[in-house]
Amino acid sequence: MASLYPFRAMRPLPSHAAAIAAVPYDVVSVEEARALAEGNPLSFLRVSRPEIELPPGTDVHSDAIYARAAQNYERLTTTCFELEAEPGVYFYRLRMGAHEQLGVAGCFSIDEYDRDVIKKHERTRRDKEDDRTRHMLAIGSQTGPVFLTYRASADVNDLARRATAGTPLFDFTAVDGVQHTLWQVRGADRDGLVAAFSRIQSLYIADGHHRAASAARARTEIAGNGKANRLDDGADFNTMLAVAFPHDQVQVLAYNRVVRDLAGMSTDQFLTATADRFKVTPGPAEPAARGQISMYLNGSWHTLIPKLAPDPNDAIAALDVSVLQESLLAPILGIADVRTDTRIDFVGGARGTSELERHVGSGRFAVAFSLFPVSVADLMAVSDAHAIMPPKSTWFEPKLRDGLLLHVI
Numbered sequence: 506m507a508s509l510y511p512f513r514a515m516r517p518l519p520s521h522a523a524a525i526a527a528v529p530y531d532v533v534s535v536e537e538a539r540a541l542a543e544g545n546p547l548s549f550l551r552v553s554r555p556e557i558e559l560p561p562g563t564d565v566h567s568d569a570i571y572a573r574a575a576q577n578y579e580r581l582t583t584t585c586f587e588l589e590a591e592p593g594v595y596f597y598r599l600r601m602g603a604h605e606q607l608g609v610a611g612c613f614s615i616d617e618y619d620r621d622v623i624k625k626h627e628r629t630r631r632d633k634e635d636d637r638t639r640h641m642l643a644i645g646s647q648t649g650p651v652f653l654t655y656r657a658s659a660d661v662n663d664l665a666r667r668a669t670a671g672t673p674l675f676d677f678t679a680v681d682g683v684q685h686t687l688w689q690v691r692g693a694d695r696d697g698l699v700a701a702f703s704r705i706q707s708l709y710i711a712d713g714h715h716r717a718a719s720a721a722r723a724r725t726e727i728a729g730n731g732k733a734n735r736l737d738d739g740a741d742f743n744t745m746l747a748v749a750f751p752h753d754q755v756q757v758l759a760y761n762r763v764v765r766d767l768a769g770m771s772t773d774q775f776l777t778a779t780a781d782r783f784k785v786t787p788g789p790a791e792p793a794a795r796g797q798i799s800m801y802l803n804g805s806w807h808t809l810i811p812k813l814a815p816d817p818n819d820a821i822a823a824l825d826v827s828v829l830q831e832s833l834l835a836p837i838l839g840i841a842d843v844r845t846d847t848r849i850d851f852v853g854g855a856r857g858t859s860e861l862e863r864h865v866g867s868g869r870f871a872v873a874f875s876l877f878p879v880s881v882a883d884l885m886a887v888s889d890a891h892a893i894m895p896p897k898s899t900w901f902e903p904k905l906r907d908g909l910l911l912h913v914i
Contacts, residue, residue, distance in 0.1 A: 507622060507655070509702035509749075510612040511592035511695055512740030515646065515911035516674075521585040523677035525549050526685060526906035529649055531633075531715070532853075535565075541680075547585060549908030551577045552648060553640075566636060571643035578644040586911070592738040593691045594698055595910065596668050597748050600684040601903040606754035607665055609698060610650060610687070610910055612740035613708065613747045615721050623653070624707055624888035627714045627896075630844075637719035638726070647720060647746040647914060649907035651713035654881060657751035660701035664694055675909065683903040687910075708749060709888050711881075712901045720745035727914065736913060746912040748905055752881045758854030759791075759878045760900040761861055762829070763870040765848045768838045772803050775872070778837045783809040790858035792877040798829055799875035801861055806875075809833075820886045825876050826895045844896045853900040854878065 517525045524545055530553035533541065539557040542548035550557060555573035556565050563569065594611040617623050641647055668690050676686045690698060710717055727742040767775045779785055779800075788808025792799050798809040811832055815822045822831075834840040834849070843849050850870070852860050861873035879899050887894050 507702045507705045507708050508614045508617060509594065509609065509699050510614070510740035510744050511594050511699065511738065512612045512744070512746075512912055513589045513592050513736045513738040514595075515582055515586050515588050515913055516909065517586055519675055521547055522675040522909060523679070525581065525585060525908045526677070526679065527553060527908050528681075529904055529907055530554050532904060547581065549581070549648070552581065552644065553907050566639075571639050574640055575643045578646070578648075582911070588736075588913075591691065592695075592740065593689050594695050595674070595690060596665055596688045597905070597909075598669065598684075598686040598688075599903045599905070600686075601682065601756075604756050604903070606750050606756065606903075607669065608653075608748040608750035609661065609665075609702070610746075610748040611698075612744035612912060613651075613653070613749070615724050615743050615745055617708075618717055618721060618745070621891070622707060623717070624709050624891075625714060625717075626710065626884055626888045626892070626894045628893055629714050629718045633715045634718050634722060637715055638722045641719060641723045641914065642726060645914060647716070647912040649713075649716060649746075650905055650910065651717045651720075651745055651747035652711045652901060652905055653708045653747045653749040654711045654752050654755050654884075655705050655708050655749055656885075657753050658701055658705055660704065661698065661751070664690075664697050664701065668694055679906065685906055685909070702749075707889075709885055711750075711755060711884065711899070712904075713747070717745055717747075723914065740912065742914040744912070746910065752885070755881050756902055757878045757881060757884075758900045758902050759876045760826070760854060760897045761852045761858075761876055762834070762843075762874040762897075763850050763852060763861060763864045764834070764838055764840065764872050764874075765850075765870050767871050775837070776802070779809065779833060782813075782832045782837075783811055785809055790861075791875055792825075795825060795877045797877060798825055799858075801858075801865055801873040801875070802871075804866075820883070820890055821892055821895070824879060824883060824895065824898065826879070826898045829874055829876065830895060851897045853902070855900065855902045 524547040527549035538554040542550040597610045598607045673686045678684045800807045840846045864870045
């Protein structure tokens, strides 16, 4: 069963929350982060991506990067943040257009992450773990939450209705149009949430595998050097900051692909090779259903349907992203490993299929693929099977913001 730990959050003063809140560090390039933070000295990107303040070309893994992160963290937290007097948890609501999701923000057990009570579906890269582990240790805090999901609980829903009837701590709309609202939960309702989560069998990492893995590595180092926090709130370095959303509220968008060349083939040769494995017809930019893949080539969209249907009982092979990889990207275009092949790039579904057309239209890419989104049920099935999703399978939107709740470790 899952454990939820109230914690003494370091959080922005409400008047500064909107200016401080920042997109996750790993969804923007250095140039995009620099543009977002321009003119805003409070942007938390100055902590999560401190390279934006250093000369272009600075090694992003140099000591100077982590020293600047610590310096900016100290400046922000001593002037614009306050430390909660007592442990609490939070409800965090995201609204994007007509979509709304409400999660529980708090700390969760790293031991349960190790024991697979908190389940994974993605492999992590050591270099990315190294970076976030050093970052956590340099500033002494977890600053961006892991995005978890769980099978919806009536008990949690009941507590959510009561807690969110009150006045929120923060309520603002970010520049991308997403509304972020947080309610603080203490006392009996806080204890009720802790009890409700103790009856939830499993949690699933939706987004933030590297944050979770880095929290586990930071725990090991802190345990060895004895530099743990002394807040006495029960949520120490053995826990990680996360927001857990019920499965029936989580929105998964497609994670699309663009490829730079056709592996030496002409357009006609590539279409012939594709037609050997797929039924190819004119079609829309977005697949109408699972089992279909949309392809943008030479200014036109096509629908691809595999001639050999995958085994529906194989949780991995049945995914459209696996079909594309095993039946087209690898055998036709020679892209065996999408994690390392520089000929392929990825476009999160929130950017829309017009972004795929723009990539190909620019001449920098030859072909694009638009996929039907993976479902939360797919993610849970893969995680329950202790399997790994293909790389770049899921894009969760809307995104949580960094800097609204900090967990001092």
